[in-house]
Amino acid sequence: MASLGLLGSSLDWQYKTIPNNISCLSSIGEQCRFSRGKSLGGTTAINHMLYIRGNRYDYDRMNISGWTWKDLEPYFLRYEGLQILDQYPASSRKYHNSNGTMKLEYFDDPRNPWHTRTVEGLKQLNIPFNKDLNGEYQIGVTKVAGYVYKGERMSTARGYLARNDVKKNLKVAKNAFCTEVVIDDDNIARGVTVVQNLQKVTIYARIEIVLSAGTIGTPQILMQSGVGPADHLQEMGISVRSNLPVGNDMSDHHLPVVIVKVDHGGLVDSLVGLTSKAPQVLQYLASRSGPLASNSLQDIVTLINTNCYDFDLRQYSGNSSLCELADMQIIQSYIDKGLVALAKPLVKQAIGFNDQVLDQIEKANENHGLIIFSPMVLQPYSRGTVRLASIDPLQPPAIFANYLGDERDVEQMVKSITFLEHLMKTQIFKKHKASILHLNLPGCPAYKCGRVEYWRCYARHMTYSGYHAVGTCALTRVVDEQLRVYGVKNLRVADLSVLKNIIRGNTASVSIAIGERIVDFLTEEDNP
Known part of the structure; x- marks a missing residue:
């Protein structure tokens, strides 16, 4: 939860979107949270620090001279300073550089058992373990490298502005x-x-x-x-x-926030339990290492094409070239038992859901740890716009994200949630009593009265941005x-x-x- 205290803070522009009445229905004011970094380094100062470059096809399909993967790869490699290249397979060497200005490493071990359990559960669905999602193939689950160096965030401000040659000339x-x-x-x-x-x-x-x-x-x-x-x-x-069509055709990854209850494992039971983390604080202050130098569960990343997952057999096949093109990315974070009640204002500031939803999450967290799954729609059909809201340039613009404006994005979210339901049925998740929290949401049918319709309605309520808008x-x-x-x-x-x-x-x-x-x-x- 490395970015929890940064989202919605003074380092965040805290943009809000214009409601479209079909998404983010359980966000405060039905306005989707639209965080952007308000500091040197921009959003690299507040994001989750994950390093995933995208599929080579993403660049080739733009069909623009000078912007194919072959054209852009040297620029990725120019800045990349991957410090863990020796831990990657030999086949990955040609896709990486260890000498660039932006240092990249693994996050430290969070000492949370769900770090390995999540990978094990995905393997039981035949999701392959892929050591390098930026290498030869993009599909699979992995522990991903991030913008972190010696236990500290590697923002672009740290990577570039701290250089002596930059200080001299800029x-x-x-x-x-x-x-x-x-x-x-x-x-x-x-x-x-x-x-x-x-x-x-x-x-x-x-x-x-x-x-x-x-x-x-x-x-x-x-x-x-x-x-x-x-x-x-x-x-x-x-x-x-x-x-010119400035502000048109905005595209952004978006997702349904899915909350999973698990046995808490005794990680944090009370304020007294929080004091047990004092040694971790001291370790981080002394050496920038330990669980506080981790990214919780967020560095476990899954990329798959849901069209290559057999929903009847509950197995991933990946038996065609199209399966190399992911349409879903899953990341997850962990909330210790009882933490929502202890830090409710911070949680509300960070996630922006209304009190009705937040109260249900708090209730579930009383006796359970929570895993927050974020299955992002990687190739959304919905498009939004940016316009001026005022001639006063100091006022924020009018952002119409229009999430779920295309029904196909809703259907993709339902597929993603179904995949997570199957994950809950794997041996390792069942062993630890994992279950998806079925929230009571206005206008949504009860889950037992219609599973698919419930999830369609749920997706429109629990919509969230991946903060990756382009275009x-x-x-x-x-x-x-x-x-x-x-x-x-x-x-x-x-x-x-x-x-x-x-x-x-x-x-x-x-x-x-x-x-x-x-x-x-x-x-x-x-x-x-």
Whole structure:
């Protein structure tokens, strides 16, 4: 639960979405939580730190010159500093680098028995153990490497800004909010306007401007600058500089939060039990090691194609080339018995569910440990938008995530939950009395009255974001192959908003590769 205290904190933009009345129905105000990092390092400062690059096909299918896997692989390898390469199979060596600036390691052992039990249960469903989900094959269950080094988070701020060469050549203006790009009458970007310490300042560029404010922040800045859908800009009273589909076609991994009750194993029984963790605190402070340097159960990651799972035989086959393309990723976290009651405000802040749901979770946690399963829909059909909510650039934008706007995503969630039901029936999970918590949700039939209809309704209530949104300033639609904004000279975008399709993995990996990619674009033009 490494990120629990960070989500919803002052380090989080705490964006909220516009309700679509068919998803996130049990979130506070029916607004889906949309966390983004508000600090140096962006979301790498608050995320789960998992390193999964996606399938090679994800990049090839964009069919854009310079953006295939063959084109991008050198940029992944450029930044990758995998410190555990000697623990990987020989077949993985060609897919990795150990000398990059972003150090990657395994998380420490959480000393939670469900770490190994989860893997054992998945194996009983014939899910293969795959030592390296970033290697030759992507399918299987594994203990994944993460953005962690010597027991501490490896954010991009730590990886890049701490370097001596960067400190020498880069100036960072902290607590500065970019409000717009200054574009002259010839549609040439000349600088940016920022607000810092309540003062508005214009900073002019000598050569070019690169926006890297993310899938939400970048389209907001562009639209405030007159770059975006003409009808929306005119409605907001903003002069149109370039009529582009900025903010359209947003895609994001989303999931139904599934809560599993297990025997608690005596991990934490009370406030007295919490004091038993004092040695772990001392170990972490002294050596940055031990359970507090772990990522709970979150580093156990499963990637499968549910179309290759036989729901009658309850076995994974993976007997065709299509089975290599995952459509579901499962991660999980653990809540000790009694912890929800002890830290209810923190839990509510982090997950954003309403009191009706939170009270039921707290009740279940009184006598049980809880495993929170997150089966993400990796290739969602639903699409959302980002628009301006106000002409005041300091106000958050209007985010219409539109999760489950396409019924096919609901059906995928039901398949994912069915898979988890089968996992509960494996020998190891039955031995430890694991069972899915059937929440009482408004408008949903009782589980015993209709299992499939209950799960469809459940998915619409317990929807949650994977915080992996992409596509709002997409390649070939808003920017060209070298990330230059159409219709505005000397302006580029370099962040996840440029991805045309969402990847089968955790998007921090590709966001860093995009940053490395634009370095070459800029230096190539400086040195033709």
